[in-house]
Amino acid sequence: MTEDNPVVLGAIVAPDSSQADELLAWAAEQCGTHGKQVRGVLMEMPPHTPDQPRPKAVLRDLHTGERYSILQDRGPLSRGCCLDTDVLSRASVVLRRALAEKPDLVIVNRFGSSEAEGDGFTEELLALIEAGIPLLLIVNTRYLEAWRHFNGGMGDEIACEQAAVAEWLGSRLSVDAC
Template identity: 85%
Template sequence: MTEDNPVVLGAIIAPDSGQADELLAWAVEACRAHGKQVRGVLMETPPHEAGQPRPKAVLRDLHTGESYSILQDRGPLSRGCCLDTNVLSRASIVLRRAATEKPDLVIVNRFGSSEAEGEGFTEELLALIEAGIPLLLIVNTRYLEAWRHFNGGMGDEIACEQTSVAGWLDNRLGVGAC
């Protein structure tokens, strides 16, 4: 935390998640290389399997390595959100555990549609912020207004580029990642 902003909350703002997911993974490694304890969940997309309508997405626990497959297979004709909220609920324990462990940084894969509606990881995000634990996540540009409303202007908005993320890590956590 810093004196001018007691809440250390960074959001990588991105129109899509591919590059942002890579930046978040890079931030994890940069922090660990500087001896920082990092907890949370990171989105990963395993290689696409033939015959699968869409790549499976998993959340990986950064501490234990456990993976949570968060997309339901609703068949080839399904449309709309296929997020498995039951699995997301099970993955939320990773963030609740992080709130008690007090790591140097918590990574959350994203503030997305569920969080914009007050669901998903909303309670866990609030607990982490209240505990004063630095937090870094991704916000898709479609949820930017909901994100701003959620954080009440306390968060830093970070451009989706490595130099911007490195600057935030250095400024907010003292990680000279450049």
């Protein structure tokens, strides 16, 4: 925490999540290399096979390595959101454990449509912020206004660039990332 912003809350803002996912993973690695305890979940996209109607999306627990497949396979003709909210709810245990452990940083795959609507990881994010646990996540530009409303102007918006993430890590967590 710093004097000018007691809440350490960073959002990598990106129109496309794939590069941001890589930056979030890089940030977790940098923090770990510098002796910081990091908890949370990262989004991973396992290789897509031709027999799958949609790519699979998996949340990986940074501490245990457990994986949560968060997209439902609703068939090749399905349209719209296929987020498996039951699996997402089960994955929320990772963030609740992080709240109890009070690590140096919690990484969350994203503040997305579910969170913008008050669902998803909303309760866990609020609890982490209230507890003063540093938090880093991704926000797609589509949800930026909802994110700003959610955090009440307390969060740092970080460009989707390695140098910007490195600067944030250095200024907010004293991690000298290269």
